[in-house]
Amino acid sequence: MFKSLIRFFKALFKLKGSSDTSVSVDDTRFREIIVLDSTPNIDLIGYEDFIFVQYNQNPYWALFKCPCGCNSVISLPLQNNHNPKWTLKESENGHPTLNPSIWQNKGCFSHFWISDGKVQMCGNTGIEPWKAEPAKYSKSY
8 A cells, every 4th residue: 555655646746766665856946047148028937947148148147937936037137247246157967056145135035046956945035134134234334
């Protein structure tokens, strides 16, 4: 009975594993970097799309949907003249890595990293940045 339940759940979630109960799950969210020369209509960006906008071979924007499921499109500047700016690197697998972390300052307040296409949520996700880390946001006069 137990083995039939395992087979059922493997089939349900299409998980790959050996005949024992081990299961292999790939949690990569962004499997490729889609390169465009202009910003797309945000309504056309899918849940697993990672868009890299460049112009004349210069990086401009990274766009993707928030991993929390709120459905908002995050647009991050990659240009050197922006502050803050993010750095995009492509892994050996062709997956995106962004630095630094991303922290939404409105809406869902998600805080996360993207590394090799995987999303790692931070423990303070859902909290306003200025409340979670007040020392970073205090004004010195």
